[in-house]
Every structure is written in structure tokens, then in C-alpha cells.
Amino acid sequence: QEVDAWYRAAPQLEVATTPAQDDAWEEVARACHAAGIDETVELDREAVQGVCASPVFRAGLSMRTSATVQPARLALGLRQRLLERGVRIFERSPVVALTETGIATADGSLRAGATVVAVNTATARFPGFRNALAVASSHIVLTEPVPDVLDDLGWTGGEAIADARTLLHYFRTTNDDRIAFGWGGGRMGFGARRRPALELDLDAVGQASRSLVRFFPQLAGRRIERAWGGPIDVSPTHLPVFGSRGRVHHGFGFTGNGVGPSYLGGQILASLALDCRDDVSRLALVEPADKRFPPEPLRFLGGSAIRRALVAKDAAEEVGHRGGPITRLVAGLPRRFGLHLPR
Incomplete structure (x- = not known):
């Protein structure tokens, strides 16, 4: 449709930032290999540092056939094309x-x-859909233009990167040399209610800002010019x-x-x-076996407790600990029941 969505073809990386995340991508790499898909390349510390020299990056997996776009430009551009074709919105x-x-x-x-x-x-x-999905928030902070930092990091290829923690960090560069850095550790939603904290949670924004500087110490003292969030939906299978x-x-x-x-x-x-x-x-994504989350308020109360445990577990792993036994038990409940919470 010739929409200028700032399309940029570049690999996507999953990186380990703690020993607990090492080799977290093994299952993905094995599945691609078994399917005969020449898509993934495992990177040691030296190789991943060559892509982006963050002091916390230990190793990674590169998924070569990837690209990024600016999603708002894509959506607005497609909207304009529809209007040009006579579609009424x-x-x-x-x-x-x-x-x-x-x-x-x-x-x-x-x-x-x-x-x-x-x-x-x-x-x-x-x-009919109320127990078919769970809702939680994810938040992003956007830096001022930092071309000097990107040059120092060697992060000039447009790669999108995420770490391998449970409530992951995800980040990319922009066409005007900013870093957009997100964290999926926001609050659970209650049913379909649009709670204000799902749109902008200052605690989640603060955590994302602190993690940004931990990943890229050169950004200490540089401006965060924008911050936003929003609710995301996840099915029980995460598909x-x-x-x-x-x-x-x-x-x-x-x-x-x-x-x-x-x-x-x-x-x-x-x-x-x-x-x-x-x-x-x-395709198998169409009419899959019916799987449901617990009803409200159990979904909200249980999901909130589990997400707090996941935040605590991830934080403990960042300083070389495993987290307490209760934290590990609660954090592992979704896997025990074959469910996935928003990340």
C-alpha cells in the first residue's frame, strides 16, 4: 500500500542479562532447526556486544528475518488508504x-x-469472551535523540532487542536516533474495565526508566521525553x-x-x-481447543499476586539470587496450570 511506516529490515535479538536467562532460547532454536528453518543464529558475548555493547548483555539469539515499523504511522497510513478507496470509518x-x-x-x-x-x-x-483472555498493561519510555550514545554502543543497525526475563524488557531505536524502551510488568486489568493505571502507571514508567539506565549507563542524566502505556490482551496459550x-x-x-x-x-x-x-x-490458530482463565475476581486477584511474584523473582535474578521459595512457588503457578499471563 506504499505506506511510509519507517519500515526497516534488521534482525531481532533475544538477549540474556542474568545467568538465569542464559540459553532461554534453546527451545526456539531447536524448533527452527527441526523444521528446517534457517532463521536463528546463537550469539556469544562477543558477538552480541558487537551488535549492542550494553554491559549487561551476556549472550543472545538473533532472528534474522525481522523488521520494525512505526505502528502508529502504519495504522494511520492504512486508514488513509481505506478512505481513498471509499471505505467509511x-x-x-x-x-x-x-x-x-x-x-x-x-x-x-x-x-x-x-x-x-x-x-x-x-x-x-x-x-462468551470474558474468560478467554487476560488483560495487563505494558509501558514504554522514549529518550531524547541520543545519536552519540547509539554510536558508542555500536547499535546502529536498527535491531529490535528484548531480554529473556519473564516480565521482559523490549527496546528499539527510532529513525531520529531515540531509544524506545518498554517493560511488561504493569498491573492486571479487571475484566474489560479501562482502569487509568492501565494507560499510564507511574510506577511502571519509573521501573522502565531505571532499567533503561541499567542497560545503557550512558543515558544517565539524559531526558525522557515521552512515556505511555496501554492494556494488552493475552490468551491462555499466549498464541x-x-x-x-x-x-x-x-x-x-x-x-x-x-x-x-x-x-x-x-x-x-x-x-x-x-x-x-x-x-x-x-491453520491451527483457528478454532483451537477451548481454554479459559478463571473468572473475575479470581483472575484479577490471582493474576496480580502472580505478577508481583514474577517481578520479585526477576529482580532477585538480576542480583544473582533465585528469590524465596514462596516467590518461586507463586511465580510458577501459571506454568503448573498450563496458562500464560501477559508479559
Whole structure:
């Protein structure tokens, strides 16, 4: 569509910043090798330092076929292309009900042969989906332009990087030489309620800012010019979920690198809405085995306790400890029940 979304092809790295994170990517590397996919390259300390010379980077995994975009520019650019093609977009028109024949809003209704629900965390507002996903916040801080720091780090190739902790840090550079640095350790949401702390949590912003300087000490004293957050949705399996209920088709659970998978998600939802029986509509992501989170308030209370334990475990590992036995027990509960919380 020729949208200028600041597309930049560059590898994506997963890095270890503590001994507990060493070789965290082994399962991914083995799966790629077993599938005959020449995609991953394991990096020792010297190699990962050659990409970005953070003092905390110990080793890493490079995923070569990757790229970054500026997601807001992509979304707004696609919106403009749709308008140019005559598509009518009704913004700020909350849907209050889904029906077999269309949707209802506060000011009117719309009849349609098919309805697609692709609204991220708002999916939980609709009956039948409330226990199908969990919601938590993730926050990002953005530095002033720091070309001198990027040159000092040798981080000039546009690589996107994330560490291997449970509530991970994720970061990338921008076209104007800033660093965008995020942390997935925000608060749990309660059902589909839009709590203010999901949008901007000063505690999470402060933690992200401190971690930014720990990763890149050269940034001490440099300005943080922007900070923002928002709710993210995750399915119990940590994979996107697609399906149909009559003529209403849904897709949710784009946790993590959502921009790339959303392209495939669009193909899946288009196939479902057009009633195509093709390879895309038969993928394993479509109508997976039904798995649910506990209902509220148990999901909020239990999820909040588990996330606090995960924060404590990650913090202990950063200073060379394992965390206490109770912390480890609570942090391990999702895995014991085969569930995944937002990261």
C-alpha cells in the first residue's frame, strides 16, 4: 500500500542479562532447526556486544528475518488508504451489542453479512469472551535523540532487542536516533474495565526508566521525553486465537510482536468472513481447543499476586539470587496450570 511506516529490515535479538536467562532460547532454536528453518543464529558475548555493547548483555539469539515499523504511522497510513478507496470509518462509535445480523451502537445499528471483532482487550466486553483472555498493561519510555550514545554502543543497525526475563524488557531505536524502551510488568486489568493505571502507571514508567539506565549507563542524566502505556490482551496459550460464532468472527491475543502476526491475522479473518475454505482458514490458530482463565475476581486477584511474584523473582535474578521459595512457588503457578499471563 506504499505506506511510509519507517519500515526497516534488521534482525531481532533475544538477549540474556542474568545467568538465569542464559540459553532461554534453546527451545526456539531447536524448533527452527527441526523444521528446517534457517532463521536463528546463537550469539556469544562477543558477538552480541558487537551488535549492542550494553554491559549487561551476556549472550543472545538473533532472528534474522525481522523488521520494525512505526505502528502508529502504519495504522494511520492504512486508514488513509481505506478512505481513498471509499471505505467509511465510524470512529468513536462504541459497539454495545453484537447480533447475528450485525452490530448495535448507542446511536444506531448496522446490518451486515459478517462481523469481524478485532478490538484487542475490548474483546472481553462481549459475552462468551470474558474468560478467554487476560488483560495487563505494558509501558514504554522514549529518550531524547541520543545519536552519540547509539554510536558508542555500536547499535546502529536498527535491531529490535528484548531480554529473556519473564516480565521482559523490549527496546528499539527510532529513525531520529531515540531509544524506545518498554517493560511488561504493569498491573492486571479487571475484566474489560479501562482502569487509568492501565494507560499510564507511574510506577511502571519509573521501573522502565531505571532499567533503561541499567542497560545503557550512558543515558544517565539524559531526558525522557515521552512515556505511555496501554492494556494488552493475552490468551491462555499466549498464541492468537481466531474463530467464528455464526456470522461473527473474532481474533485476539496478539501479545508481543503483534504487527507482524496481524498481517496473517487479517488474512485469516478475511477468509472466515468470506466463508473461504482454504489453507489459511484451516491453520491451527483457528478454532483451537477451548481454554479459559478463571473468572473475575479470581483472575484479577490471582493474576496480580502472580505478577508481583514474577517481578520479585526477576529482580532477585538480576542480583544473582533465585528469590524465596514462596516467590518461586507463586511465580510458577501459571506454568503448573498450563496458562500464560501477559508479559
